[in-house]
Amino acid sequence: MSESIHQEIVFKANATRIYDALLDSKKFSEFTGGASAEINRDAGGAFSCFGGVIMGRNVELVPDRRIVQAWRVQNWPEGIYSIVKLELHAQGAETRLVMDHVGFPDGLRGHLNGEEPDGGWHRQYWEPLAKYLR
Numbered sequence: 001m002s003e004s005i006h007q008e009i010v011f012k013a014n015a016t017r018i019y020d021a022l023l024d025s026k027k028f029s030e031f032t033g034g035a036s037a038e039i040n041r042d043a044g045g046a047f048s049c050f051g052g053v054i055m056g057r058n059v060e061l062v063p064d065r066r067i068v069q070a071w072r073v074q075n076w077p078e079g080i081y082s083i084v085k086l087e088l089h090a091q092g093a094e095t096r097l098v099m100d101h102v103g104f105p106d107g108l109r110g111h112l113n114g115e116e117p118d119g120g121w122h123r124q125y126w127e128p129l130a131k132y133l134r
Contacts, residue, residue: 031132
């Protein structure tokens, strides 16, 4: 589990809108095309999204600045969690999101990074989020 993913995306929205979309169950479901989501907005709170395919806990939350989650996919071996860290940096009317994802099972980098047709942060999160924020 030594692979990692680093991505930087600029959104035409302020950090508050992005933070809220990622941590509000209703907004998350809206931007992902109606997939069910249950997100507790407290540090230590559990989350489940995409109908339970992705689940975990919020490790650290700094409103409008940082989200750190212990994150896993339903079909990973039991007890295996990766860490997803999202940093939000205001840039005038835009926000640069810096994402680091570490600790996922070997061989899954291509899927999570979007190098395979059915997965990826860009396809599942960033592209629909950009459309939602317009």
